Amino acid sequence: MVNPxxxxxxxxxxxxxxxxxxxxxxxxxxxxxxNLERMSLPGVNFDGVSLSGARLIGGDLSGGSLKNADLSQASLSGANLSNAVASGANMSYTDLRQAQVSGAALDGVNFRDARLGGVSFAHTTLRAANLNGALLSNTSFEAADLCYTELRRASLIHANFRGAKLEGAILVGAKLEHADFSEALLESANLEEADMAQACFNRAHLAGADFRKTVLDKASFVEADLHDALLQGRHLAHCSFNGCNLSGANLTDADLTEADFSGANLRGAILTNAKMSRAILSRADLRETHLENAGLVAANLDYARLDDAQLDGANLVAANLHRISGWKSASLRGVNLTGAIRSPEALRDYAKARGALLETPLTILQQGVGVWNAWRQASGPLKMDLSGKDLSWISLLNADLSRLNLSKCNLSGCNLHGADLSGTCLRDALLVEAKLFQAKLIDTDLRAANLSRADMRGLRFQGIRMKGAVCAGAALNNADFREVDISSVDFREAEMYEANLSGAIVTGALFQKALLRGANLSGLDLSGADLRETDLSGTDLTNARLQGADLRDAVLRGAMLKGANLDQAQLKGADLEEATLPARGRISFWINKKHS
Incomplete structure (x- = not known):
């Protein structure tokens, strides 16, 4: 009982x-x-006092001294502790929600399981405090002193550590997604197993930091000091290292895909086996950098310095080497320079003499569509020969394949959805079961190509050549063949619902068992065409020339045959129910023929 x-x-x-x-x-x-609720006690001396379970809600303890006080399980929500000195106090299980602690000295305070919602620790001193497991998402620690503070498994999502001191802090297993560490001091901090995805470390001091077991996806390190940092094997794809100091840092086996190192200092850094496809290394300092076997496919090394760099076995396929310097002193044994863009004129011969690889454009295509398209855009309108290559069953979704020679290529099962095939030669190519939905076909050469069971729904065949092509079983619903020469094309069993063939040249084309329901065949010359068992329901055959055509067992239900010429046509077993028939004088022969 409290003394009266x-x-x-x-x-x-x-x-x-x-x-x-x-x-x-x-x-x-x-x-x-x-119960001291809402009591005004500024500057009070509570050193060593037991206030366990006390009610201090909304009270004013600003400037007070609470050194080594026991405030466990106390209620301090909304209390004013600004500029108070509470070093060594026990605040375990304490309710500090919405409390004001700006400028307070909280060194060594035990906050175990404390309720800290809405508390701002900006400009406070929390050296060696215990915040293990604390729920501190969105909390501000701006300019706070957190040296040697324990934050194990604390929830600090979106927390603000701008300008904070965290040397020697223990952040093992902490949740720090989207946290802001701009200009913070983190030397010797223990970040093991911390989740720092999308955290901001801009201009932070991280020299020698150990990130080997830290999650850093899409983090930002703009102008940060990371010299001698340990980042081996980390997933750092899309991270920003602009102007960062990474000299001597270890990034062996790291995933740096599309990371931005513009103007970064990587002198002496270790990037052996690093994945750096499409990384930006423009104006980066790569002197004495270890890049052995690094994957630099389509990387941008514009104006990079490579003096004494180790690039043995590196993959620089489609990389931008514009104005690189120092390459004559770099080690380039076995480097792959296939498709390198704007490289110095003497570099290829120099590197080739040291075993560099200079392969065909197929090597670039095999790196993926993103790399290929970027390379083609940077290289200009080059005509390339990839004839006879095996590209079967790979994804070329939205690939720029315009003006290529792909004759006799095997593209069976290939995903060409949205691909640009303008001006491309696909003569005699295999495109069996290829996906060509939404592909761009302008002036494409498809003569004698095998497109059996290919998906070509809705395609516009503008100015193409496909004489003798095989489209058996293909999906051509809503396809546009207007004015196209499709003579001798095999359309047997193809799905051609509502396709438009008006004005097309169809001499010798095979349509047996094709599904042409609702298609536009008006005015076509189908003389002698094989249309056996073809589904022409609702098809527009107005003014079509069908003399001598074989329409046995064809379905012409609801077809429009006004003005059509069916002289000598074979119609045995054909279904003409609800069809719009030609003028009577034109049908006497074939009606008699039907009943013969």
Whole structure:
């Protein structure tokens, strides 16, 4: 039970209380469970006092001294602790929600399982404090001193550590997604197994930091100091390292796909086996850098310095080497320079003499569509010969294959959805079961190509040549063949619902068992055409020339045959129900023929 004398002194205000607690007073004070709610006690001396379970809600303790006080399980929500000194205090299980602690000295405080929602620790001192497991998402620690503070498994998502001191802090297993560490000091901090995805480390001091077991996906390190940092095997794809100091850093086996190192200092860094496809290394300092076997496919090394760099076995396929310097002193044994863009004129011969690889454009295509398209855009309108190559069953989704020679290529099962095939030669190519949905076909040469069971729904065959092509079983619904020469094309069993063939040249084309329901065949010359078992339901055959055509067992239900010429046509077993028939004088022969 609280001593009534102590309660009386507190009611007289902090001056009377502090005078009683002056030098020489060694009385142990126990205020456990006391109710001091909303009491104004600025500057009060509670050093060593037991306030366990006390109610201090909304109270004013600003500037007070609470060194080594026991505030466990106390209620301090909304209390003012600004500029208070509470070093060594026990605040485990304490309710500090919305409390004001700006400028407070909280060194060594135990916040175990404390409720800290809405608290701002900006400009506070928390050296060696215990915040293990604390829920501190969106909390501000701006300019706070957190050296040697324990934050194990704490939830700090979106927390603000701008300008904070975190040397020696323990952040093992902490959740720090989207946290802001701009200009923070993190030397010697323990970041093991911390999740720092999309965190901001711009201009932070991270020299020698150990990130080997840290999640850093899409983090930003703009102008940060990471010299001698340990980043082996980390997933750093899409991270920003613009202007960053990574000299001596170890990034062996790291995934740096599309990472931005513009103007970064990587001198002496270790990037052996690193994945750096499409990484930006423009104006980067790569002197003495280890890039052995690094994957630099389509990387941008514009104006990079390579003096004494180790590039043995590196993959620089389609990389931008514009204005690189220092390459004559670099080690280039076995480097792959296939398709390197704007490389110095002497570099190829120099590297080739040292075993460099200079392969066909197929090597670039095999790196993926993104690399290929970027390379083609940078290289200009080159005509390339990939004839006879095996590209079967690979994805070329939205690939720029315009103006290529792909004759006799095997593209069976290939995903060409949205691909640009303008001006491309696909003569005699295998495109069995290829996906050509939404592909661009302008002036494409498909003569004698095998497109059996290919998906060509909705394609516009503008100015193409496909005489003798095989489209058996292909999906050609809503395809546009207007004015196209499709003579001798095999369309047997093809799906051609609502396709438009008006004005096309169809001499010798095979349509047996094709599904042409609702198609536009008006005015076509189908003389002698094989249309056996073809589904022509609702098809527009107005003014079509069908003399001598074989229409046995064809389905012409609802077909429009006005003005069509069916002289000598074979119609045995044909279904003409609801069909719009030609003028009577034109049908006498074939009607008799039907019943013969």
């Amino acid at each position: 004398e102590h309660i009386s002194l507190l009611r007289q205000g902090p001056r009377a209380w502090n005078a009683w607690r002056g030098p020489g007073n060694y009385v142990k004070v126990d205020l456990s469970g006391i």
